[in-house]
Amino acid sequence: MKKTAFYIGIFLFSTNLSFSQKTNKIKELKSFALSVCIQDNYKKLNPEFDSKDYTNSFIVGDIVTISTSNLEKLRYFIYDNTKDFYKPIPSSASYEDNNANMVCYNCIEFYNSKKLRKFIKNLLKEDSDL
Known part of the structure; x- marks a missing residue:
């Protein structure tokens, strides 16, 4: 009985660890x-904007391992879904600056989207299937 409980405990721990890593x-x-x-x-x-921000390299180089082809798929997905976020807010909005944009807000909305989460989960599934 103790051996069974031990093995169940090991299984649950490894399952939890795997879920946590994903x-x-x-x-x-x-x-x-x-x-x-x-x-x-x-x-x-x-x-001419150059942020000198190396977040992207740090994440995919030091924290997450992902295949090159899936990283390219992710980059294309990001580009395809966010390519117009830089455009000014429609003139019907009551902002004094005609060049006002909502880049950060729109990018945060994209970050929180179910669409992005689902796409990433599918990429990780593809990587684990390799």
């Missing part, structure tokens, strides 16, 4: 998406 990868890849979104859209606003 959850952390999702969180970090969402952070990567947020960083890419902000940097890409500010670069569109000002082509």
Whole structure:
């Protein structure tokens, strides 16, 4: 009986650890998406923009392992879903500055989206199937 309880405990611990690691990868890849979104859209606003921010390299180099092809899929997904975030707010809005934008707000909304989370979960599933 004690052996059975021990093995069940080991199984539950390893399952919990695996779930925790996957959850952390999702969180970090969402952070990567947020960083890419902000940097890409500010670069569109000002082509000379150079943030000197190495968040993206840190996340995919030191924290998360993901295949090159899936990283490219993620980058394309980010670009495709955030490519217009730099555009000014429609003139119907009551802002004094005609060049006002909502890059950060829109990128945070994208970061929190179910669509991004689902896409990342599917990428991680693909990577684990390899």
